[in-house]
Amino acid sequence: MNKRKTSLFFFIFSMVFFYLPLLVIVIYSFNEGKSMVWQGFSVKWYKELFLYSDELWRAFRYSIFIAIISSVVSTTLGTLGAIGIHWHKFKYKKYLKVLGYLPLIVPDIIMGVSLLILFVTVKLKLGLISIIIVHTTFNIPFVLFIVLARLSDLDYSIVEAAYDLGATEMETLKKVIIPMLRPAIISGFLIAITLSFDDFVATFFVAGPGITTLPLRIYSMIRLGISPVINALSVLFIGFAVTLTLSTTKLQKYFIK
Amino acid sequence: MRKDKKGINYTLPITLWLTIFFLIPMGIVLIYSFLKKGLYGGVELELSFEAFKIFLNPMFLKIVFKTILMSLGVTIITLIIAVPTAYYIVKSPYKKMYIYLIIIPFWTNFLIRIYSWMAILGHNGFVNMFLKKIGLIDSSIQFLYNTGAVILISVYTSLPFAILPLYSIIDKFDFSLMDAARDLGATNKEAFFKVFLPNIKSGIFTAGIFTFVPMLGSYVIPKLVGGVNSIFMGNVIARQLTETRNWPLAATISSVLILITMIFVLLGSITKKRGGDYE
Numbered sequence: 001m002n003k004r005k006t007s008l009f010f011f012i013f014s015m016v017f018f019y020l021p022l023l024v025i026v027i028y029s030f031n032e033g034k035s036m037v038w039q040g041f042s043v044k045w046y047k048e049l050f051l052y053s054d055e056l057w058r059a060f061r062y063s064i065f066i067a068i069i070s071s072v073v074s075t076t077l078g079t080l081g082a083i084g085i086h087w088h089k090f091k092y093k094k095y096l097k098v099l100g101y102l103p104l105i106v107p108d109i110i111m112g113v114s115l116l117i118l119f120v121t122v123k124l125k126l127g128l129i130s131i132i133i134v135h136t137t138f139n140i141p142f143v144l145f146i147v148l149a150r151l152s153d154l155d156y157s158i159v160e161a162a163y164d165l166g167a168t169e170m171e172t173l174k175k176v177i178i179p180m181l182r183p184a185i186i187s188g189f190l191i192a193i194t195l196s197f198d199d200f201v202a203t204f205f206v207a208g209p210g211i212t213t214l215p216l217r218i219y220s221m222i223r224l225g226i227s228p229v230i231n232a233l234s235v236l237f238i239g240f241a242v243t244l245t246l247s248t249t250k251l252q253k254y255f256i257k
Numbered sequence: 258m259r260k261d262k263k264g265i266n267y268t269l270p271i272t273l274w275l276t277i278f279f280l281i282p283m284g285i286v287l288i289y290s291f292l293k294k295g296l297y298g299g300v301e302l303e304l305s306f307e308a309f310k311i312f313l314n315p316m317f318l319k320i321v322f323k324t325i326l327m328s329l330g331v332t333i334i335t336l337i338i339a340v341p342t343a344y345y346i347v348k349s350p351y352k353k354m355y356i357y358l359i360i361i362p363f364w365t366n367f368l369i370r371i372y373s374w375m376a377i378l379g380h381n382g383f384v385n386m387f388l389k390k391i392g393l394i395d396s397s398i399q400f401l402y403n404t405g406a407v408i409l410i411s412v413y414t415s416l417p418f419a420i421l422p423l424y425s426i427i428d429k430f431d432f433s434l435m436d437a438a439r440d441l442g443a444t445n446k447e448a449f450f451k452v453f454l455p456n457i458k459s460g461i462f463t464a465g466i467f468t469f470v471p472m473l474g475s476y477v478i479p480k481l482v483g484g485v486n487s488i489f490m491g492n493v494i495a496r497q498l499t500e501t502r503n504w505p506l507a508a509t510i511s512s513v514l515i516l517i518t519m520i521f522v523l524l525g526s527i528t529k530k531r532g533g534d535y536e
Contacts (some may be wrong), residue, residue, distance in 0.1 A: 004345075006341055007341040007342070007344045007345035008345055009341075010338055010341035010342045010345065011341070011342045011345035011346065011355075013338065013342075014338060014339075014342040014359075014416065014420070015358065017338075017413065017416070018358070018359075018361075018362045018413075018416070019358075019362075020377075021370075021373035021374050021376070021377050021413075022362070022365070022373055024373065024376065024377055024383050025369075025372075025373045025376060028376070028383070035381055035386070036376065036381055036382055036383045036385075037386050037390075076270075077270050077271040077274055078271065080267045080268070080270060080271065081267065081268050081270070081271030081272075083267050084263075084265075084266070084267025084268035084271075085268060087264075088263060088264025088267060088268075089264060090264035090265055090268065092272070093264070093268075096268055096271070096272055099272070099275050099276075099279070099280070100271065100275065102275075102279065103275070103279055105466070105470055105518060105519070105522050106283075106515060106518065107470055107471060107473055107474020107491070107514065107518060108471065108474055109474040109476050109491045109494060109495070109511075109514075110283075110286075110474060110511055110514060110515055111279075113286065113494060113498060113507065113508075113511050114283055114285065114286045114511065115282050116498070117282065117285050117286060117289060117504070117508070118278070118281065118282040118285055120299065121285060133278055134278075136274070136278075137274070137275070137278045137279055140271065140274065140275065144271070169263065194364060197366075198366055198367055200367060200368055200477060201474070201476050201477060201491075205495075205498070215366065215367070215368055218366070218368045218369070218372070219368055219477070222368065222371070222372050222375065222481065223481070226372075226375060226376050226379060226381070226382070230369075230372060231376070233369075234366075234369045234372065234373065237365055237366045237369050238361070238365055238369075240364075241360075241361045241362070241363075241364035241365040242361055244364055245357050245360045245361050245364060246357070249357070
């Protein structure tokens with residue numbers, strides 16, 4: 001059938017389109033020479049990456065730190081918010097749902113610019129704290145919606161049963177609700193970590209002079225021109241993406257049961 | 258559903274956070290666009306429409322127009338590639354494996370993905386080196402720093418974000434409906450356009466928004482691989498904020514960008530609702 005051929009064509013096109021550039025990077029990360037002319041196999045750029053790229057690794061540590069803190073905060077706020085929205089009635093519920101959705105549809109750059117203007121207005125020093133605030137803010141809607149989706153599959157009568165059997169609010173939360181929501185909380189947390197670790201634009205505006213995250217560092221390296229060290233770093237990134245993809249599907253299987 | 262007051266306990270933290278770090282900053286941006294430019298960046302507390310007057314200059318309006326046009330173009334190209342790709346994956350017996358193959362570029366750093374194209378298309382990039390080696394060209398061709406490069410790399414970075422929502426909606430689609438339509442005399446084309454497409458409308462909408470909204474706020478790709486004629490609103494905002502230091506103007510352009518985003522999202526959700534009424 002014609003349609004199958006058409007869709008096969010686009011599928012193959014997408015795959016080649018996705019992987020050709022990545023493949024070129026992987027191959028050239030082992031190039032002896034500095035340019036894109038092949039001069040023989042070498043791991044010297046990996047040596048340089050691991051041994052002589054202190055600034056890059058400092059940026060990496062900042063990125064990890066920021067990603068973890070902002071993901072913990074956004075996952076906590078998002079999960080509690082979702083429970084409140086789904087299972088409780090209160091006056092401003094409708095507004096909160098819209099408010100929780102809005103950061104999703106506001107471009108990244110606007111998030112960065114508006115928070116920069118806020119921080120300058122209230123004279124908050126730009127740096128770690130301002131970056132963590134930005135990342136938490138753009139992460140919240142993702143956690144909120146993932147947990148809300150999971151909640152709509154759950155049966156409230158289990159929670160009611162816990163109350164009927166004499167559990168307090170905290171006990172119910174800790175022993176019934178959180179365990180039931182665990183898969184959603186974990187995927188929300190993982191998405192938050194990834195988004196935070198990946199963000200360049202919003203961070204760019206609020207980072208200030210002192211702190212450099214990994215994407216900011218990569219950006220300035222790219223602007224200086226093509227460097228074989230970035231090739232090697234890219235391979236680490238691609239490897240990380242592959243591992244993450246394979247392991248989360250395993251994780252999900254394990255937690256969903 | 259409980260009607261006690263505990264809902265507030267659960268939702269107060271998120272409400273406060275989003276109010277302080279999202280709503281208020283947006284409000285400040287709006288206010289700044291009506292203030293006078295400060296001498297060394299920042300603003301002075303004085304009502305002024307100067308920023309709007311500057312903004313109405315044809316040069317800025319042209320950039321707004323171009324940003325919308327380019328974003329629409331990238332969205333359409335992305336959807337044209339993404340819909341059949343997602344369709345193929347759903348229909349394939351190896352769909353799980355293929356979906357992993359889509360998620361891997363989705364999880365590879367955004368800048369690295371842009372970089373990989375720069376390494377291929379650049380002046381001393383892979384393509385130029387290859388063409389020289391086989392003797393097809395003597396001096397490098399400049400593939401980067403033009404509008405085409407911006408479009409190509411934008412499609413590249415958006416494609417996984419479009420394929421994934423399309424995949425999840427097409428996966429739920431009941432394909433026997435297409436057979437039924439054909440049994441009732443519809444041609445393949447009719448079955449595709451009148452049964453399949455309306456049913457996956459919400460997926461197309463989501464995929465479109467995931468491509469279109471980030472494109473409207475595009476900054477990095479035009480900055481890294483665009484030429485002088487491929488400036489987006491995001492680039493102007495950044496320049497006004499960090500170089501020219503005209504904060505009211507940066508705020509004005511930001512407000513317009515928010516407004517455009519909202520208009521398109523609303524328009525999209527209206528068409529989405531119409532699609533839902535289709536049956």
